[in-house]
Amino acid sequence: MKRVDVVVIGAGAAGLFCAAQAGQRGARVLLVDHAEKVAEKIRISGGGRCNFTNRDATPAQFHSRNPHFCRSALARYTAQDFIALVQRHRIPFHEKHRGQLFCDESSQDVIDLLLRECDDGRVEHWQPCAVSAVRARADAGVTGARFEVDTARGPVEARSVVVATGGLPVPKIGATDFGLRLARQFGHAIVEPRPALVPLVFDAATWAPFVDLSGVSLEVEISAGTGRQRARFVEDLLFTHRGLSGPAVLQASSYWQPGEALQIAFAPGTDWPGTLQRAKATSRRQLGNELATHLPQRLAQAWLARGGLPEERTMPEVADKPLRQLAESLSAWHVAPTGTEGWKKAEVMAGGVDTREIDSRTMESRRAPGLHFIGEVMDVTGWLGGYNFQWAWASGYACAEALAAERARDAQTAA
Numbered sequence: 416m417k418r419v420d421v422v423v424i425g426a427g428a429a430g431l432f433c434a435a436q437a438g439q440r441g442a443r444v445l446l447v448d449h450a451e452k453v454a455e456k457i458r459i460s461g462g463g464r465c466n467f468t469n470r471d472a473t474p475a476q477f478h479s480r481n482p483h484f485c486r487s488a489l490a491r492y493t494a495q496d497f498i499a500l501v502q503r504h505r506i507p508f509h510e511k512h513r514g515q516l517f518c519d520e521s522s523q524d525v526i527d528l529l530l531r532e533c534d535d536g537r538v539e540h541w542q543p544c545a546v547s548a549v550r551a552r553a554d555a556g557v558t559g560a561r562f563e564v565d566t567a568r569g570p571v572e573a574r575s576v577v578v579a580t581g582g583l584p585v586p587k588i589g590a591t592d593f594g595l596r597l598a599r600q601f602g603h604a605i606v607e608p609r610p611a612l613v614p615l616v617f618d619a620a621t622w623a624p625f626v627d628l629s630g631v632s633l634e635v636e637i638s639a640g641t642g643r644q645r646a647r648f649v650e651d652l653l654f655t656h657r658g659l660s661g662p663a664v665l666q667a668s669s670y671w672q673p674g675e676a677l678q679i680a681f682a683p684g685t686d687w688p689g690t691l692q693r694a695k696a697t698s699r700r701q702l703g704n705e706l707a708t709h710l711p712q713r714l715a716q717a718w719l720a721r722g723g724l725p726e727e728r729t730m731p732e733v734a735d736k737p738l739r740q741l742a743e744s745l746s747a748w749h750v751a752p753t754g755t756e757g758w759k760k761a762e763v764m765a766g767g768v769d770t771r772e773i774d775s776r777t778m779e780s781r782r783a784p785g786l787h788f789i790g791e792v793m794d795v796t797g798w799l800g801g802y803n804f805q806w807a808w809a810s811g812y813a814c815a816e817a818l819a820a821e822r823a824r825d826a827q828t829a830a
Contacts, residue, residue: 419443419539421818422564422573424546425594426453428807429790430579431529436815438536442822445573446538447566449545450589454526456581459588460804465522467501468494468808469801471514476798477806478644478669480606484770485795485806488778492812494805504528515800544568549576549597551783559825561785574825575785575818577778579811582764582791583608590758594792595767601783604769606794610761611669614660615677615752624721628654631711636683637663640670649683654714658752665799668755669765676751682709687742695738698730705730718745763803767794777817778810787814 423434426448434446452458457465469476472494474486498516501508506528507519518524533540548565552572560572580594595605616622635652638645646667653661659677667677694705703726706715719726722744724737755761768788772781780786789810797803 416570416572417445418560418572419445420573420822421445421575421577422447422562422571423577423579424448424549424564424597425579425581425790425792426450426540426542427456427579427581427790428454428529428804429581429811430577431533431811432808433577433579433789433811433815434538434540435529435532435536436812437818438533438538440536440815440819440822442815442818444536444538445571446533446540446542447544447546447564448542449591451543452588453540453542454529455588456585456590457526457529458522459585460522461517463522464517464520465525466511466515466517466801466804467508467525468497468516468805469514470494470498470510470516472797472802472805476800476802477795478646478765479770479793479795481770481794482643484773484775485809487775488809488813489805491816492809494801496812497805497808500532501525501528504531513800541566541568546593549600551601575787575821577787577789577814577818578768578792579789580792582767583758584610584761584764586758594788598768598788598792601780601786603772603780603782606766606769608764608766610755610758611765611796612665612762612799613668613760614655614658614756615664615668615671616658616754616756617750618753621750621753622658624717625654626656628713628717629656630654631714632661633681633711633714634683635663636680637667638678639667639675640672641675644670646670652679657756662799665762669763669796669798671752673754674751676749679748679750681714681745681748685709685745687745688739691738691742695730695733695735701727701729702733703727762799763796764791765794765796767792770794776813778814779817787817789814 420442421444423430423446434444438444477485506524508516511517545567550563562573562576564571578594583590631654636649638647648666650663651661652663778787778789790807797806
């Protein structure tokens, strides 16, 4: 039977990075993944250029039922640390928008970086190789191996197991619930998983007035969620045939709950009541043309039709009451989605393994010593814009440090 210090299950961003870091610190690491291709989610991310971190990442851009959990790992391995690694590997990159960093050429550059780091750590990599079972050993005190892992290439004994299986989005590239099932097996609670960073959809009747707006995009201020979990973003919104998408809606989707309404303000920063009243007093334009100076023309026309306002009426001809109602609707459009586009379109999973049962410094289970969870499988979800990759690097690094420290203690005890 093969024996190693650590089995890392999942060769995505978190798994590759953790395996590399642990291996470079002296641990004997076996990295196992069932998929045919390595790091396929990295490959397709960022339009094929991998938004590998965000220069401004802080705990404020992450949400969880245990909101302080991410602080320790993010403080110990920062965006600047990963940027330095990218620079050391001479990968050209650029900042696209609000701290979002992308490869100049291809996501493959980040995958190659991670594979080289694994080589430097002498990580053994079995892929494709499915894991069918993980069992705790009763004789760990005698053998030192706390787990037995059944794989398609045979059983493996390990002192530690790291679950880096990711979330449920994009099942066509191999996403499964294996990590969640494994967590349950060892007694962990699961925060109900749901698609996040995902477009939102509406029932056909509600959306009928907006179907023809598909492709229209504009900047909005959007709010979603309730209480402490309420968030506000200023980003671009995109109308689709079925609902709303674009960065604004993807961000809001992580906080939105079924049955809740979104609040959307068009042209954020615009004082709509004052703007429309001043136009009424000074402009001879038709209402539709006036509104089109602030909004895309198709949206302006649809919005007036929705409110029963004739776009050809000149500004002085518009009565004060309907003008106030128009201003209110543009300042705070309340609209309730009926659902999301689901796992096939989601970028990440919200929910996952409850972090209240995991040590935030080591990523180790409080229920099963030697069992660790890193990356997306846990109930930690970052905003759109490189934050989820930064969580993969930070949680993987924290775990690798803990694994190396434990190995050093074992070696000292044996000596």
